[in-house]
Amino acid sequence: MADPAALMEKAFAALTAKDLDALQALQHDTLVEDFIVLGPVTGRDTIRAFFDELLVAFPDMEFKGERIMGVDDRIAVGQWSLAGTFTGGPFQGIQPTGKHVSLRGLDVMEFEGDLMVYNTIYYDGLSFARQIGLLPPEGSRRDKAITSGFNALTKAKSKLSRS
Numbered sequence: 001m002a003d004p005a006a007l008m009e010k011a012f013a014a015l016t017a018k019d020l021d022a023l024q025a026l027q028h029d030t031l032v033e034d035f036i037v038l039g040p041v042t043g044r045d046t047i048r049a050f051f052d053e054l055l056v057a058f059p060d061m062e063f064k065g066e067r068i069m070g071v072d073d074r075i076a077v078g079q080w081s082l083a084g085t086f087t088g089g090p091f092q093g094i095q096p097t098g099k100h101v102s103l104r105g106l107d108v109m110e111f112e113g114d115l116m117v118y119n120t121i122y123y124d125g126l127s128f129a130r131q132i133g134l135l136p137p138e139g140s141r142r143d144k145a146i147t148s149g150f151n152a153l154t155k156a157k158s159k160l161s162r163s
Contacts, residue, residue, distance in 0.1 A: 033050070034118070057086060
């Protein structure tokens with residue numbers, strides 16, 4: 001029986017080395033990478049394209065696996081950190097901004113034998129959006145204006161729905 005924590009370590013090591021061939025070798029053909037912020041990405045080839053896009057968008061990306069723990073004979077959980085500058089190509093339809101990003105996240109990987117069949121990826125999408133410049137910095141005038149405008153619209157809609 002394969003050790004899920006050891007397999008996760010291999011997956012994290014492949015991503016650290018930017019070795020997508022080694023990462024893909026650990027993936028089942030029908031793997032689902034469920035990015036809680038973005039939605040599911042299904043199938044080895046589609047997942048490969050996602051990571052190709054990520055590495056092009058963040059050419060100086062540094063990925064580091066941190067705490068990895070086996071849960072049972074199929075599942076491992078691991079924390080990670082990622083840092084890089086958005087200077088390459090577009091990512092998820094967003095043009096490069098030249099901004100530096102630093103994120104921490106958590107993966108919950110499920111394996112069948114030696115292959116990953118499902119992975120849920122958790123990270124702070126709001127922080128990512130703020131760091132690349134898609135949203136204004138927290139507490140800034142623009143951030144407060146957006147919140148104020150949103151609240152005014154919500155109150156107006158609420159009043160209209162009660163009429």
